[in-house]
Amino acid sequence: MTFEANLQSLAARWSPSARWTVLTGAGISAASGIPTFRSVEGLWKNFKPEDLATPEAFARDPRRVWEWYDWRRQKIAAAFPNRGHEVLASWSQRQSGFRLITQNVDGLHERAGTASVIRFHGSIWEIRCAESCGGPGSSWTDPRAPLPELPMRCPDCRGLARPGVVWFGESIGADVLARSQEALDCDVCLVVGTSSVVYPAAGLASVARQRGAWTVEINPEPGAADVDLVIAGKAEEVLEKIDALIQRD
Numbered sequence: 001m002t003f004e005a006n007l008q009s010l011a012a013r014w015s016p017s018a019r020w021t022v023l024t025g026a027g028i029s030a031a032s033g034i035p036t037f038r039s040v041e042g043l044w045k046n047f048k049p050e051d052l053a054t055p056e057a058f059a060r061d062p063r064r065v066w067e068w069y070d071w072r073r074q075k076i077a078a079a080f081p082n083r084g085h086e087v088l089a090s091w092s093q094r095q096s097g098f099r100l101i102t103q104n105v106d107g108l109h110e111r112a113g114t115a116s117v118i119r120f121h122g123s124i125w126e127i128r129c130a131e132s133c134g135g136p137g138s139s140w141t142d143p144r145a146p147l148p149e150l151p152m153r154c155p156d157c158r159g160l161a162r163p164g165v166v167w168f169g170e171s172i173g174a175d176v177l178a179r180s181q182e183a184l185d186c187d188v189c190l191v192v193g194t195s196s197v198v199y200p201a202a203g204l205a206s207v208a209r210q211r212g213a214w215t216v217e218i219n220p221e222p223g224a225a226d227v228d229l230v231i232a233g234k235a236e237e238v239l240e241k242i243d244a245l246i247q248r249d
């Protein structure tokens with residue numbers, strides 16, 4: 001099938017009552033100027049994400065891990081949602097069965113107006129006591145970028161604080177897993193802008209497919225996701241084209 005025919009076949013499945021679930025990764029935010037993790041410009045001081053986003057890295061050098069997050073927070077704070085985020089937000093408002101699961105911690109889907117985002121890996125804007133001291137101020141949303149002190153400290157116990165994100169080797173929260181599993185009962189599952197190498201997120205599309213969803217990958221360098229159809233292209237361009245093809249209700 002041609003590129004145009006692929007877009008048509010996806011757009012033809014859209015209806016206000018269809019259940020579409022979209023899984024996104026860093027590629028959806030690339031056009032907003034936020035580097036993806038596994039691109040050259042995404043590397044910070046030549047560290048791989050697997051060398052920074054772990055409890056072990058934080059225990060070894062909390063200041064370095066915080067510097068990386070502060071660098072990403074500043075990039076995100078200066079960014080805006082792009083057309084890809086906007087199209088998905090408009091679908092979330094026009095389709096009652098729409099669900100969005102994102103691996104991104106940047107909050108751009110929410111800023112674009114997407115209803116009830118499932119944040120698989122947490123939020124970079126949330127900070128909590130690394131020791132789980134349980135004090136009343138030990139978990140908070142912090143919009144400051146740059147942050148005033150690195151490493152950040154818990155205001156209650158003065159121990160280390162950490163970003164409210166999921167690190168390699170940590171479990172996904174039970175509530176997030178349950179909501180994600182429920183969202184995988186869908187008619188169409190779109191996998192957008194992820195390298196599909198980090199589990200368990202990378203396995204979600206396969207579950208949707210096994211349950212009967214028609215699965216589609218949108219990525220300029222596709223290949224890793226278990227899907228029925230591949231649309232090779234940038235999310236912000238492909239989603240805009242599909243939106244233009246969808247019959248207005």
Ligand code: OAD
Pocket residue numbers: 024025026027028030031036037038039042049050053103104121166167168192193194195196197198218219220221222233234235236
């Ligand atoms: P990656 O950096 O691994 O992959 C980004 C994907 O986006 C690649 O497949 C690119 O081809 C694609 N891409 C680039 N530009 C794009 C565009 N304009 N439109 C669509 N796709 C584009 O990022 P993730 O797959 O999100 O986890 O990484 C998964 C996880 O690894 C992250 O959530 C994070 C990271 O370490 C943790 O920190 C636990």
